[in-house]
Each structure stands twice: as structure tokens, then as C-alpha cells.
Amino acid sequence: MSTRLEIQDLTHSYGGDRPALSGLTLSVEPGELVALLGPSGCGKTTALKIIAGLLSPTAGDVRIGGRSVLNVPPEQREAAMVFQKSLLFPHMTVESNVGFGLRMRGTPRGEMRERVERALRRVHMGGFATRKPAALSGGQQQRVALARALVTEPRLLLLDEPLSALDANLREGMRGLIKEVQREGKHTTVFVTHDQEEAVILADRIALVTDGHLRMYDRPEAFYDRPLNREIAEFFGAANFLHGQARNGTVETPLGALKLAIPATSGEVTLTIRPEAVRLEGGENSFSARVREATYLGTQVLYGLEASGGVALKAALPPHTRLTVGDDVLVRLPAESLWALGR
Amino acid sequence: MDRKNRRRGNLGLAVAALLVALPFLPLFLWSFAGEWRFPALLPTGWSLRGFQALAEPGSRVIEATINSLVVGGAATAASVAVGLPAGMALGRYEFRLKGLVVFFVLLPILVPPLASTMGVHLTFIRLGLADTAFGVFLVHLVPTVPYTTVILASVFAERGVELEEAARTLGATPWQAFLRVTLPGVAPGVAVAALFAFLVSWSQYILTVLIGGGNVITLPMLLFSAARGSDPVLTSVLALIFVLPAILALVAALRFLKAGDAKKKQEGLLGLGKVS
Numbered sequence A: 001m002s003t004r005l006e007i008q009d010l011t012h013s014y015g016g017d018r019p020a021l022s023g024l025t026l027s028v029e030p031g032e033l034v035a036l037l038g039p040s041g042c043g044k045t046t047a048l049k050i051i052a053g054l055l056s057p058t059a060g061d062v063r064i065g066g067r068s069v070l071n072v073p074p075e076q077r078e079a080a081m082v083f084q085k086s087l088l089f090p091h092m093t094v095e096s097n098v099g100f101g102l103r104m105r106g107t108p109r110g111e112m113r114e115r116v117e118r119a120l121r122r123v124h125m126g127g128f129a130t131r132k133p134a135a136l137s138g139g140q141q142q143r144v145a146l147a148r149a150l151v152t153e154p155r156l157l158l159l160d161e162p163l164s165a166l167d168a169n170l171r172e173g174m175r176g177l178i179k180e181v182q183r184e185g186k187h188t189t190v191f192v193t194h195d196q197e198e199a200v201i202l203a204d205r206i207a208l209v210t211d212g213h214l215r216m217y218d219r220p221e222a223f224y225d226r227p228l229n230r231e232i233a234e235f236f237g238a239a240n241f242l243h244g245q246a247r248n249g250t251v252e253t254p255l256g257a258l259k260l261a262i263p264a265t266s267g268e269v270t271l272t273i274r275p276e277a278v279r280l281e282g283g284e285n286s287f288s289a290r291v292r293e294a295t296y297l298g299t300q301v302l303y304g305l306e307a308s309g310g311v312a313l314k315a316a317l318p319p320h321t322r323l324t325v326g327d328d329v330l331v332r333l334p335a336e337s338l339w340a341l342g343r
Numbered sequence B: 001m002d003r004k005n006r007r008r009g010n011l012g013l014a015v016a017a018l019l020v021a022l023p024f025l026p027l028f029l030w031s032f033a034g035e036w037r038f039p040a041l042l043p044t045g046w047s048l049r050g051f052q053a054l055a056e057p058g059s060r061v062i063e064a065t066i067n068s069l070v071v072g073g074a075a076t077a078a079s080v081a082v083g084l085p086a087g088m089a090l091g092r093y094e095f096r097l098k099g100l101v102v103f104f105v106l107l108p109i110l111v112p113p114l115a116s117t118m119g120v121h122l123t124f125i126r127l128g129l130a131d132t133a134f135g136v137f138l139v140h141l142v143p144t145v146p147y148t149t150v151i152l153a154s155v156f157a158e159r160g161v162e163l164e165e166a167a168r169t170l171g172a173t174p175w176q177a178f179l180r181v182t183l184p185g186v187a188p189g190v191a192v193a194a195l196f197a198f199l200v201s202w203s204q205y206i207l208t209v210l211i212g213g214g215n216v217i218t219l220p221m222l223l224f225s226a227a228r229g230s231d232p233v234l235t236s237v238l239a240l241i242f243v244l245p246a247i248l249a250l251v252a253a254l255r256f257l258k259a260g261d262a263k264k265k266q267e268g269l270l271g272l273g274k275v276s
Helices: A044-052 A094-104 A109-122 A138-150 A168-185 A196-202 A220-225 A230-235 B002-021 B024-031 B049-055 B061-092 B098-110 B113-127 B133-159 B162-169 B174-202 B206-212 B219-228 B232-259 B261-267
Strands: A005-012 A021-028 A033-037 A059-064 A079-082 A156-160 A188-193 A205-210 A213-218 A240-247 A250-253 A256-259 A267-273 A286-296 A301-307 A312-317 A328-332 A339-341 B033-035
Touching: A005 A044, A021 A044, A021 A188, A021 A205, A021 A213, A033 A044, A033 A196, A044 A079, A044 A156, A044 A188, A044 B162, A079 A138, A079 B162, A094 A109, A094 A138, A109 A138, A138 A168, A168 A196, A188 A196, A196 A220, A205 A220, A205 A230, A213 A220, A213 A230, A230 A267, A250 A267, A301 A328, B002 B024, B024 B033, B024 B232, B049 B232, B061 B098, B061 B133, B061 B174, B061 B219, B061 B232, B098 B133, B113 B133, B113 B206, B133 B174, B133 B206, B162 B174, B174 B232, B206 B219, B219 B232
Parallel strands: A033 A188, A033 A205, A079 A156, A156 A188
Antiparallel strands: A005 A021, A005 A059, A205 A213, A240 A250, A240 A267, A250 A256, A267 A339, A286 A301, A286 A328, A301 A312
16 A cells, blocks of 8 residues: 655746746655645645646646556546545535545445444544534544545645634644654655645655755754755754854864764864753763743743853753853753854 | 605605606506507507417517527537636636736627628638527627626636635545535626626527528517517517516516625625625
């Protein structure tokens, strides 16, 4: 059932001066869930529609299971899509909606009923078969839409911001459900979202897309630990950036010579460290600093620190660290948490 | 507060109903009047004379009603058959010179029918279509097709293509998506367009006279000649028959509207959306 998806040099232009998508290349392993993450208008939905066959790319190729599908119409691609709006057919019952894909394939009635029932149970909507979509809440509608996409056991599952139209309290449940059924069915899945948290929680790998270009494609933790550049680091909430000169495995910064676990290549570099990784202790890579600002966030306290030479740093520390503004502290930047950004 | 508003709303409804119904009152009275002379406020005698006259074969009312129904039904079916794909194209797609196409679609309603029908008449004579019911049916399409096209274009524009896209990714061919998803979705709009087309054809006089040449008798022709005559009873009875389909359609439409109450918000009045 699991199928590999490959996208190669995908370019699409709607006719404006800037293409919506330029040279997107990525491959999704069988059974993997990849999040296409990016701000709205970055081309991620365009990419999804091209994979589904609803749009033809200006250039590039889409391969499902090793075969180019550019000339295959959407109904034969077996790439079921779930949209931001549930898009249930309003004149059909829940049961007919879920059975739609099977009916199009000419599945025998008895088998169809059984599979529809199973699909509805899978999304915890077993008792709603005879309802009309208008009689369901937004969250229920979206669950039925998921069942409708899954019931045909598609080779690809394409999700276009399926959570963004839901209330915050429903979103978490739906997110869990998507992850659960995706793992269970081992569907190769592409999930489009603008929500970084959603992508991190759901995805095996994240493809960060801005302005139609793929900026970084890696596992979620890499976006925190090893971001490619400052833009990506900032997108994922990094706040500390230090300029310096790399020399013999250490980096000369206004805070002194800092050691890195993964040495930077010589020359001018920008170091980054996440606020959560900053320690209050002496030792390697330590220096003194003064507390300038303290913001209590409940689960942690965010401190604004000022080191010698006026260098500002953010440190997120456990809430029981009670520092007050004006305190002098010893700060350490652990070598394994420092990362030299590319440019 | 709520009750007050409702009472005010009911009052408004009553006034509106009165405004619609009042002009029909004299029509009703005249239809059943036996004797009604000047100073009397109400008829002084009652009779079914008008209805009896219509039932006579010489009155040609039955023939005219059948003609009107057949021509109207055919014109409705044909103009929906043309308006559905045309409206779909205009409502869904952007293409070059779309404005010009819309202009030409609307042209038959903008140009006085008399002007265009003169030319059509000559052509129909040459083709042997003049003085035939088929010719009358064809010429009725001139005013009906623009209505169905414009109404259905707005229905399709309002609707978008998302549901069809969803259907396609679920395995529906374009044709299956059209039959299973599009058609049921636009059905209310089609009903409204059909109603418009039928009423336009039903009340058509000039085109019928010019092309039918007195050979094809429809209800409006009987009504017009009766109105020229001096018998208000006969005219009133005919007028009552004449408004019957419109009233029936209105009642049907209202019931339809109520049945689709839950969807009304999304689809606008009668699934019409915004007519633009």
C-alpha cells in the first residue's frame, strides 16, 4: 500500500512575474508524513494541487511509485485530498459521502457498506452514517472528510491545512486522529500547513517552503538544532545570534573564544543558540552577564541578559530560577548547543 | 422585544400580501359577475357565463392553453439545455473577451424584440419555419436563453469548483463529478432558471404573433384580443387562467425554499446566489 512520492524540479507559474513554485524537489518515503510548511501564498497548496493532478505544472515531474503521473488524470492517481473546508457533498448523507470514492470505483454494495462503516469507526463517527453534513459540527465534518479520503486506501494522502478551519480545542484532537490513522494505515502523506507547531508535532520530515523555493528539508529537530540559515532559525523561534571569526576550531566572539561541538569552517560566521539551551553555570564557554529583563511565562522564565561589550542574549530557564533584574550571573553556552549558521 | 419585532414583521407581510393580491380582486369579481353597472360597488348579479364561454370549442381556449404549455415547456427545456453549459463556462472560467461574450448573451434582452424579429421573420419564411409552432418555439429562445444563461452563470460563479475537485481526487471522472456533484448542487438554480424561462415564454405575445402569424394560437393572443373586445367578464376569466402558472410556480418555489432552509444561508435565495 505504501508508495514513494518524488517531486522533481517542480515549477508553476500562474502568469504573474514571479512563479508560485520554482524548482521544488523532494521525495517522500513510503509511509512517511511530510509537512510542507510555509507562510500563506508560498506555493505549498499549488504543489499539493499539482501532486493531486488538479493543476498541471509549468515544468518538472511528479512520480508516484516510481512512475511519472503528469499525464494521469486526478481520478486515476489514487491521491485522496482533504481540504481546509471539509467539502462534504451537501446533498448526500455521511454514509454516501464516505462511500463516494468506492462507488466511483464500482465496489460491490456489501463490501462498500462494510468499508464505509469501518472507515467511520476509525474516525470515531460510527453513529452518524445517516446524518446530512449540515447536521454535523465543523470538527465532525472534518473527521468524515478524513474517512472519505481514507476509505479507498489511496496511495497518497494529501492534506491541505485540514486543521486551520477548526477551533483551537478541536484542533488537537483532529491532529492526534490524523497522526493515528496515518501511522496505522502507513499512508504516504503530504500535509500542507502554515503552523510550525503543527508541522513539528505531526511530521516525520518538514519541507520549509518560502516564495516558491524549498529552503530546508529535514527532520523537525534539525530545524531547532541545525538550522541552515538565520531566516530559518528565526522562523523556528531562535533568538540569539552572535557574530564571530572562526579560527582553529573555536570562534572569536565579543564574549570570548567559544568552542563548538561541530567546528565551524574558518572565516566569518554567525552562531546561534536557543534560549532554552543557555545555562547558568561556570565552565567551558562561560562568561558573566547582568539580568536586564525577566518575563514569567508560567512554564519557564525568559531572561534578557547583557554580557560584556553590550551583547544581548535571551535565556529561557525553569520557573524556579528566581533572578531579579540587576543580578550578575555566570552564563554558559554549551558547545553542543552552539550552531554555526551558513549564509 | 422579540415579540414586538415579530408582530411588526407580520404586519409588513400582511401589507405586502395585500399589495400583491389587491389588483387581482376586481379580476375575481369580474370573472363571476353577471351584472355590474357603474355606481354599484360590487356586482349586482353573479354568473359563470365567462367560464361557460371558455369551455365552448369556438373559444379555442383549450387549444391555446395546450399550445402555450407545449411551446413554453419546449422553450424551457431547450434554454436550460443551452444555459447550463453556457452558464458553467461563464461562471467558472476566465477567458479572453469574456465581457464581449456576456454582452452578446445579454443582447437579445437589450434589443427590442420587434427589431430583431423582423429579420428573423424573413429568414424563417425562407426556411419554412414561419407560421409553425416549431418556429414559435425557436423564436421564444431569443428572450429565454439569456435569462437561463445569466442566472446559471451566477449560480456557478458563486459555487466554485472545490467540491468537484474533491470528487476528482476521490476517483470521479469529470463526467461522474458533473452528474453526482455538480448537477445536484445546482438543481435549485436550474429550477429558478427554468421558471424564468417558462414565464417569459408563457407571457410572450409579439414574437408569437409575428412568427406564428395567427396560425399558432397561444393564451396571450386570446387574452389580447379579448381585452380589445368589450367583454370584461371574458377578459377577466382569461387573465385568471393566464396568471395561474405564475402563482403555482410561486407556491412551489416557496415550498422548495422552506425545504432547503438549512442550506439557504450558503446558497442565497433559491440557490440563486448573487445575480450580477
